[in-house]
Amino acid sequence: MSARAGGGTLFPVGAFIVGALLTACSTGPDADPADDRLLIDGGTVVVMDEAGTVFDGGAVLVEGDRITSLLDGAAPRPADVPVLDATGHLVIPGLINTHGHAAMSHLRGLADDMPLMTWLNDHIFPAEAELVDPDFVYWGTVLSSIEMLKSGTTTFADMYYFRDDQARAAIDAGIRAVLGPHIIGFPAPDHPSPEASLRDAGDFLERYRDHPTLVPGVAAHSLYTTSLADVARASALAADHGVTFQIHAAEDASEFAIASDQTGMGVIEALESIGALRPGTVLAHAIYLSEEDIARIAAGGAGISHNPESNLKLGIRRAAPVVEALAAGIPVGIGTDGPASNNNLDLFDEMDTVAKLHKFTNGDPTALPAETVFRMATNGGARVLNLHDDIGSLEAGKRADIVLLDTRRAGLTPLYDVYSHLVYAARGSDVSTVLVNGRIVVRDGQVLTVDETEAMARARAFADRVRAVLERIAAEREREP
Ligand SMILES: [Zn+2]
Structure with missing residues (x-):
């Protein structure tokens, strides 16, 4: 499909x-x-x-x-x-999870209660650099797929490494998944550079074009990790193949300064400048939006994946402007973000948080009524992924x-x-x-599709490797002058 x-x-x-x-x-x-x-x-x-x-x-x-x-x-x-x-x-x-990193179930609970950039740069990225391989990704994605299916999620959009192994896991689990080539502006576990990741990316997109449950798509990590030129290349590839394009956007207050240093523009303005705000583009988080940004997104047709539990856990001091985005006609879906950021993949839990967060921040119990929130988790998510002709109702x-x-x-x-x-x-x-x-x-x-007992046994074995690697990294850091 x-x-x-x-x-x-x-x-x-x-x-x-x-x-x-x-x-x-x-x-x-x-x-x-x-x-x-x-x-x-x-x-x-x-x-x-x-x-x-x-x-x-x-x-x-x-x-x-x-x-x-x-x-x-x-x-x-x-x-x-x-x-x-x-x-x-x-x-x-079936519920639609519009943003996550399924294989990170192997890193759930590894490091919590710290700022986003510390969590990423001091814990997650170093652990991933040493440990993430095809087996890690396959079994982590299977584990998350089991958790999602058992809690009523039938489609998830994912951003991670080793796309062929992600795809194999989702297909084996029997869950619908939107995933594929992913770029990030430093050496990743699967590819040393964005160019290397994009080189044969078109093959993946063609291979799964008509697959019944694996929906190919392209992702760029963010403008704080990846140059605008590389993001533009990934976005153009997605546009050429008519597939979804996912990117983290306007998640953290520090992101605007990084984007404006590198591009002279704000995050959403920069994405607009490369034509990335089209239907089928998934802006994950989209918290720090100005009125002009909301108008840009509405005009372009991109959708927003709202991930409040991940945002709350990181202490991000504002909520994505969901009420305003919906009023502007922007498709808004719900996401959990990765299992190491949330730390569960239960969209029922997330819906409850969405409804209550916006009543709290707006000081208005009529904000985001339950039916609106359930629509976000179903039809809204389908619209964000540009799959509304096929799923969502x-x-x-x-x-x-x-x-x-x-x-x-x-x-x-x-x-x-x-x-x-x-x-x-x-x-x-x-x-x-x-x-x-x-x-x-x-x-x-x-x-019924995969062996949950085996997936959990594999996860425990990966956790032993994670602990050993992190102990070694910590010891090396202590020896540094
Ligand atoms: Zn994310």
Whole structure:
């Protein structure tokens, strides 16, 4: 699938997986195991269309990788279609995590409670330089994919190294991912320079152009690590291939001075000058925006990934101007940032923080109502990634990325308003079943695609290596005069 619009490839494994689960959820003993249809029936269906439709006791019909129809409680059901019973569940579009660094789950909790530049330059970058290799990235991305899927995230946008191993991990986990070539203005674990990273980047973008779940995209780390000329090259590559372009922008107060020293412009102005503020560009954080910056972003069509928990943890003393950005028509989605910055990948947790942060900073309890925040985590995120023709709502024709959330517990009973529960009361651990591209990848809270026990064992082994390397670096620093 390209970032522009969906290619129509049917994911062949989807039919098999749905068929294989028929014994657990079928309506009868004569079900055809090759049947790629599934009726998710009996739940409260939260469509997230423009009208905000919610069906009590509704049903979603999935055929292959697509949603083909929605049925309200009274509508007749098609005969002989295998049924997944959603009684007592909210049936919602899969959540979309618009910014992160999944492989950093191996560094979660390594260094906290310090400023961004200290965290990066004294801890994360040195550890990454020694330790990050294809295996580290593959298993870290698998670990994060498990965490995301089990908490209802079906799509994530990622920025990291060793793109082929990131891609392999996401595909193996069965999660939809937006990732690919990444540049940063110093020697990275996978490439010694931006030029080296970009040299065969087009091959990656072409290889995955029509993949059913891996959406290729380009990323540049930021204007505080990477020259404007290199960022421009990465942005142009993304534009040429019609794919997403991700960049950290206006995250920290110190960033403006670095950008203006190097370019004579502010961060957003510099990105505008290279034509990077187009639809499909993801501005991660976008906190320090002037009124002019908001107008520039709105005019260009770029989207914002809002990552409040990462920002709060770093002590950044203002909130991204989300209310103003939404009022200007800018697509705004929600992101967790990396697992070492947050430190979890649960978008239910993040939605709760988004809603409360903006009520607090605006001194206004009506700021960002729950439905607006849930829209940001679904349709809004899809718009930020330029994938809204394919994902972000449960409408006929879209990819079947669907989450069932079990409301049959004390903390979610009774239920008056679905958006209130989804944003203020639910947790990722309430998710029971997850479909991505028509394939059931989580059932009864268990991930079906990859071995969670093995991923955790690998993570513990990587942590032993991380500790050893950091002890050695600390000893070397002590010996320095
Ligand atoms: Zn980030």
